[in-house]
Every structure is written in structure tokens, then in C-alpha cells.
Amino acid sequence: MSHALLAPELLADYSLQTHNTFGFDMRARHAMKIDSVDAAASLHTDRRVMNMAQLVLGGGSNIVLTRDFDGVALIVGIVGKRVIGEEDGAWLVEAGAGENWHDFVAWTLAQGMPGLENLPLIPGTVGAAPIQNIGAYGLEMGERFERLNAVELATGACVEFDRTACAFGYRDSFFKRAGRGRFMITSVVFRLPKAWRPRTEYADVARALEGASRCDAQAIFDAVVAVRRAKLPDWTVLGNAGSFFKNPVVSAQAFETLKAREAGVVSYPQADGQVKLAAGWLIDRCGWKGRNIGGAAVHERQALVLVNRGGATGTQVLELAESIKRDVLVRFDVELEMEPVCL
Known part of the structure; x- marks a missing residue:
């Protein structure tokens, strides 16, 4: 990876809209694009930013920006x-x-x-x-x-x-x-x-591979791409952060109690005896698919994804997420946990 030392330019009043996949137009007081290891290593002695709050940003695919950032956003651009x-x-x-x-x-x-x-x-x-x-x-x-x-x-x-x-x-x-x-x-x-073996246990991937002339790594790659494109919105078209909630993991006892009430609950047994539940199924059963708060909405095809339909704020997304969490907890006695980091 690049180690060339070039002092990064300090950018003022920097829009973070293209640096978060929800597309929220929050701003940073300053920003720097870090394209080398040495540039990263020298930040602690850079008098321009050494006393500022710092926010490291890659693609911004796992962050919900609810406010402007009063510090320096460090945009990671180290490639190779x-x-x-x-x-x-x-x-x-x-x-x-x-x-x-x-x-x-x-x-x-x-x-x-x-x-x-x-x-x-x-x-x-x-x-x-x-x-x-x-x-x-x-x-x-x-x-x-x-x-x-x-x-x-x-x-x-x-x-x-x-x-x-x-x-x-x-x-x-x-x-x-x-x-x-x-x-x-x-x-x-x-x-x-080098001793490669295919992972095709998931039903969606297995269906996508049906009738395929081969089942090599490229075929699996193509199948997963097809499945994701069919089920999930493109963040460049409809802002989102992918799966917004983790699939909750519960004890075997809690699962049996839940299954007695909800026979169709989608679940995945874990090696340690616990059971992973499909968060999207829980959210869908609470009637949230397609619903919105302002410009923030639950995607119509995948309840696990919250989207920016246009003009949404990070605060609205969090309000929507908290409403979903409350309903799932009341109905299923299961607590959902958000995947993205909130700022």
C-alpha cells in the first residue's frame, strides 16, 4: 500500500452527501482525503487538525448522520x-x-x-x-x-x-x-x-444456481449478485445502508416459546444451541414493510432495509427504527439491534 508522504489538503465546510450511502446532506467543518499510510500516521502532529474531533469515513455504508460534524472528516482513499x-x-x-x-x-x-x-x-x-x-x-x-x-x-x-x-x-x-x-x-x-468448496446452502442462492451448467466460484458470485439485485435496492438510486438490523439470536428455550405462538417464524439453528431469527420476517409480521416516517421508509421488498425516499433526515431514520424496535419487542419479546453507527 502507498506510503508516499504528501500533506493532505484541508477542505472547509465539506459536504458528506457522497460519503454516506443514505445520501444525507450533512457537512463537516473540515475534511481531509487520506491516500497514504504516511498521511494517516502524520495526522497526530498536523497542527491544523491535531486538536479537532476526527471522523474516519470509508464508503459511509454503515453510518447514519443525524447532524453536521464539528471536526475533521478523514476520507480514506488508500488503494492498491x-x-x-x-x-x-x-x-x-x-x-x-x-x-x-x-x-x-x-x-x-x-x-x-x-x-x-x-x-x-x-x-x-x-x-x-x-x-x-x-x-x-x-x-x-x-x-x-x-x-x-x-x-x-x-x-x-x-x-x-x-x-x-x-x-x-x-x-x-x-x-x-x-x-x-x-x-x-x-x-x-x-x-x-486453495482447497475451495462452494457455499450454496442458502435457498435463494441454490434457486439462482438451478439449471446452471457449472457451480464454480464465479457462478456463485453471479448468483449472489442476481439475488441481491432482485431483493435489495441500489443505494446509488435509493439511499440505504443495507441491512439495518442484526438478525437477533435467542436461546433455544426462548425460541420454543416463540415458536409455540408463531409457528411460521423463520429461524436458523446455531452451532452453540442458540437460534438466529430473521429480523426481516419479524418486521414484516409487524406490518412495517413499505411504511414511512417522512422520507424515511421500510423498503417494499425487504423489510430489513430502511431507505431514503428523498429528503429524509438521519433523525427520521432513527425515529422509524425505534418505532420498529418497539413493535417487534411488544409482539415477539425480541429486541432488535441496529447495525449502523449513528452520529
Whole structure:
């Protein structure tokens, strides 16, 4: 990844509309585009910004902006992709934090290195992927993660994080909790196994592959793209942050109690004996699909996605989310948790 040192330009009164996938027109008092590791590492000694509040932004696909930011927005633009070696039956590939995630997944397949094909079309950047531990259709990014490099903003220290240090959980990581706001991820290394096996357990993907002449990684990639395009809105057309709520996980006892009342509840047994519930199903059963508060609405085809129909504010999205959470809790005694970070 690039280490060239060029002092970033300090931009004033900067619109964040193109840096959040909801398309909210919030502004930052200042902004800097960070396109090298050295630029990130030198921020703590940059007198222009060293005493300002800092907000690290990648693609803005996991944030709800409810107000202007009185500080400096650090726009991560560190790019580059490369194969860095082979180890223990796997390829190691590295990508800059500013790389588009979908494009990176497509690139790995073009290199003949499968392993991420279940994760295309997830909005955002490579650097954001570990923060959220993104996942879809039977695969979490953490399963393919090797390590990442980050800069501690307060000291400029370059720090390497392995899987253990990242403390991945379900749509969760160290960087969403204790590390929130402390680090800027600069690059991520992935381990792609040579002993590849397809992940086609999800019904939607299996249906999309029916009749296909092959079931290789590219076919799975194409199938997932088709499924996502059919079910989910394009954020460039209709602002959204993808899945807005986590699928809640409940105990086996709580699930049996719920199932006795709601025989059709959509669920996924977990290895530890708990049960994951489909948040979209819960929301749909509460009658929220297609409903709105101002310009903020629940998508007509996928209740798990909240959208900006035009003119919505982050406050309206949060009001809508809280209303949904209340109804789900009252009806199912299940508490939903939001995926995006709110500012």
C-alpha cells in the first residue's frame, strides 16, 4: 500500500452527501482525503487538525448522520491490490482500505483465487469490512481474514491486528466497540484457501444456481449478485445502508416459546444451541414493510432495509427504527439491534 508522504489538503465546510450511502446532506467543518499510510500516521502532529474531533469515513455504508460534524472528516482513499504470497495451502492477498469491496471481490476471482464469492455487492470499502465483520449467504468476512494494518490516530503508531485482536463477532469487532474512533484501518490481508468448496446452502442462492451448467466460484458470485439485485435496492438510486438490523439470536428455550405462538417464524439453528431469527420476517409480521416516517421508509421488498425516499433526515431514520424496535419487542419479546453507527 502507498506510503508516499504528501500533506493532505484541508477542505472547509465539506459536504458528506457522497460519503454516506443514505445520501444525507450533512457537512463537516473540515475534511481531509487520506491516500497514504504516511498521511494517516502524520495526522497526530498536523497542527491544523491535531486538536479537532476526527471522523474516519470509508464508503459511509454503515453510518447514519443525524447532524453536521464539528471536526475533521478523514476520507480514506488508500488503494492498491496485490497477492503477497502463499502459505499453508492458501493465497494471501492484500488490499488498501479505500478499495471498493465489491470490486475487490471480483478482482480476487479474476486472479483465480476463490473464497469471497458469497460477499459481492455489499456496499462500502475493504477497510470497513473488518469493522462490521460483513457477511452474507453463509459466509462471514472473518473466516477469510488474516490480519490488518491500522494507524492509531492519537499517536501515529502503525499497528498490526490479527484475528484474535480484532475480536470478531456477529456484525461486530473490536473496532466497533473499544477501538471505535481510535484507529484508521489502512490495509487488510485475506487468506483464500486453495482447497475451495462452494457455499450454496442458502435457498435463494441454490434457486439462482438451478439449471446452471457449472457451480464454480464465479457462478456463485453471479448468483449472489442476481439475488441481491432482485431483493435489495441500489443505494446509488435509493439511499440505504443495507441491512439495518442484526438478525437477533435467542436461546433455544426462548425460541420454543416463540415458536409455540408463531409457528411460521423463520429461524436458523446455531452451532452453540442458540437460534438466529430473521429480523426481516419479524418486521414484516409487524406490518412495517413499505411504511414511512417522512422520507424515511421500510423498503417494499425487504423489510430489513430502511431507505431514503428523498429528503429524509438521519433523525427520521432513527425515529422509524425505534418505532420498529418497539413493535417487534411488544409482539415477539425480541429486541432488535441496529447495525449502523449513528452520529
